[in-house]
Amino acid sequence: MTESLARSLLSRLARGDKGALGPFFDLHAGLVTGMALRILRDLADAEDVVQEVFLQAWRQADRYDPERGTPEAWLVTMTRTRALDRLRRRAARREESESALPIGTLLPKDETAFSVREALETLSADQRRAIELAYYGGLTQSEIAAALGEPLGTIKTRMRTGMIRLRELLGPA
Amino acid sequence: MNDDELVELAGIAALGALDGAERDAFQARLALSPRLAAEFHAFERVAAALPLALPPVRPTGAARARLLEAADPDAGAVRPAPRRTRSGGLRWLAAAAVLLLAAAALVLRAERDQARREARLAEQQRDTQAEARAGLARELEQARLELAQGRSVRRLLDTPRLLVVDLAGQAPAAGAHARALVDPGSRRALLLVRGLERAPAGKAYEVWVIAGPAPTAAGTFQVAEDGSAVVALPVLDETARARSFAVSLEPAEGVASPTGPIVLAGGTP
Numbered sequence: 001m002t003e004s005l006a007r008s009l010l011s012r013l014a015r016g017d018k019g020a021l022g023p024f025f026d027l028h029a030g031l032v033t034g035m036a037l038r039i040l041r042d043l044a045d046a047e048d049v050v051q052e053v054f055l056q057a058w059r060q061a062d063r064y065d066p067e068r069g070t071p072e073a074w075l076v077t078m079t080r081t082r083a084l085d086r087l088r089r090r091a092a093r094r095e096e097s098e099s100a101l102p103i104g105t106l107l108p109k110d111e112t113a114f115s116v117r118e119a120l121e122t123l124s125a126d127q128r129r130a131i132e133l134a135y136y137g138g139l140t141q142s143e144i145a146a147a148l149g150e151p152l153g154t155i156k157t158r159m160r161t162g163m164i165r166l167r168e169l170l171g172p173a
Numbered sequence: 174m175n176d177d178e179l180v181e182l183a184g185i186a187a188l189g190a191l192d193g194a195e196r197d198a199f200q201a202r203l204a205l206s207p208r209l210a211a212e213f214h215a216f217e218r219v220a221a222a223l224p225l226a227l228p229p230v231r232p233t234g235a236a237r238a239r240l241l242e243a244a245d246p247d248a249g250a251v252r253p254a255p256r257r258t259r260s261g262g263l264r265w266l267a268a269a270a271v272l273l274l275a276a277a278a279l280v281l282r283a284e285r286d287q288a289r290r291e292a293r294l295a296e297q298q299r300d301t302q303a304e305a306r307a308g309l310a311r312e313l314e315q316a317r318l319e320l321a322q323g324r325s326v327r328r329l330l331d332t333p334r335l336l337v338v339d340l341a342g343q344a345p346a347a348g349a350h351a352r353a354l355v356d357p358g359s360r361r362a363l364l365l366v367r368g369l370e371r372a373p374a375g376k377a378y379e380v381w382v383i384a385g386p387a388p389t390a391a392g393t394f395q396v397a398e399d400g401s402a403v404v405a406l407p408v409l410d411e412t413a414r415a416r417s418f419a420v421s422l423e424p425a426e427g428v429a430s431p432t433g434p435i436v437l438a439g440g441t442p
Contacts, residue, residue, distance in 0.1 A: 018241075018244060018245075021240070021241060021244055022237065022241060025237055025240055026237075026425070026426065029231065029232050029236070029237070030229025030230060030231055031224060031225065031227075031229055033229070033230040033231065033232045033236075034224065034227040034228055034229045034230040035224040035227055037230050038224070038227050043230075043233075046230075046232075047232050047233065047236050050232055050236055050240075051236065051239060051240055051243065054240050054244075055240065055243055055244060058244045068214070069217070069218055069221060072221070072225070073217075073218060073221035073222070076221045076224050077217075077221060079224070080224075111403065111405055112222070112225050113225045113226060113405065114361075114405035116222050116223065116225045116226040117226040117408075120223075120226055131188060131223070132223075134185075134188035134189060134190035135188050135189070135220060135223055138189065139190065140189075140190050140191065140192035140196075141185060141190045141191065141192060142192050142193070143192075144190065156182075156185060159184060159185045159188060159190060160181065160182075160184050160185055162184075163184030163185070163187065163188070163216055163219060163220075164184060166219045166222075166223075167184075167215060167216060167219045170219055170222055
């Protein structure tokens with residue numbers, strides 16, 4: 001399975017085996033690039049983040065703790081941190097519509113992706129929007145409330161109940 | 174704030190969206206309360222799964238090469254300092270310093286060798302434990318995946334307009350068979366594959382959705398040891414109009430239009 005392959009590549013990286021880096025990149029580049037692009041809306045910026053994330057993975061593979069999550073989750077956390085840092089530095093220089101994103105050739109989707117999409121679709125549009133503004137936009141609950149012109153309590157409830165619902169649907173607590 | 178109130182905030186905290194006094198209180202308590210930490214980490218895993226729903230995007234071809242070049246250990250090595258000319262008075266001091274450094278280096282090397290031996294031993298022990306853990310993780314992952322597949326298949330099967338397309342094995346894989354389950358409404362589709370040989374190294378099977386004159390790439394996949402695969406196809410506009418599907422053998426990274434032999438193909442009459 002993808003995850004056990006990722007784990008074995010990561011343990012090779014942790015031992016300094018650079019030969020594992022290419023396959024590790026091939027396995028996860030689609031996810032990392034897609035996520036960086038979702039946050040940054042600019043392919044060149046996104047690719048800079050991809051570079052930083054995989055270099056960090058290469059240099060810090062020995063710090064990966066399997067008990068804290070899958071290799072994918074580890075990469076996702078690094079990607080989010082770096083992409084949001086860059087987003088804040090860049091200070092939102094332009095607005096681009098979702099459809100203008102240069103979505104490249106689609107890479108394989110697995111069942112996990114399918115399940116996550118299904119789970120997200122069970123949320124109300126309001127719940128999804130609040131969660132996405134926080135996760136991909138890096139906004140805090142107060143900022144989201146202000147941006148949407150809604151009471152803070154309403155936003156907190158949406159995020160909390162949305163996350164509880166996703167947790168129920170996406171598996172082991 | 175008490176623990177119950179903080180636990181209520183764990184989902185929001187995992188999204189990084191707490192602020193002000195709530196964030197401070199949450200962070201202060203996180204390291205002290207195992208219950209709060211467990212809740213937080215469970216929601217962290219949920220948050221980390223969110224990007225899996227995004228369409229993957231292939232980076233440009235140069236990105237991979239750039240990474241491998243940047244990761245070259247030699248590229249990051251410390252360069253020797255440029256040599257400087259010194260005045261006569263300082264030369265003696267420099268020579269003494271070199272001797273001292275050489276002595277220090279000998280001591281350091283002995284210590285470093287000892288540390289390396291210990292690190293190797295620790296690594297061997299860690300590998301054994303990691304293998305046991307990885308075995309368990311693999312089994313759990315497999316069980317979770319089967320459950321998720323069952324859920325997705327059931328969801329699709331409940332669709333009133335479900336379209337079932339049989340794909341027959343073609344000459345290079347005559348014994349193979351596949352079935353595409355398509356919901357034209359949601360443009361979701363699953364491909365259930367049986368009896369396909371594992372792709373050779375560097376190759377993968379690629380799915381094609383045929384709705385117009387040119388086939389549309391719908392992702393690559395590999396089969397399990399028993400020759401089976403369950404592939405959730407990306408949500409494509411073409412899927413709503415598709416009446417034919419095909420699978421070909423392609424380079425592992427996938428191609429924009431088919432180049433390799435077709436191994437499975439089929440359509441509705």
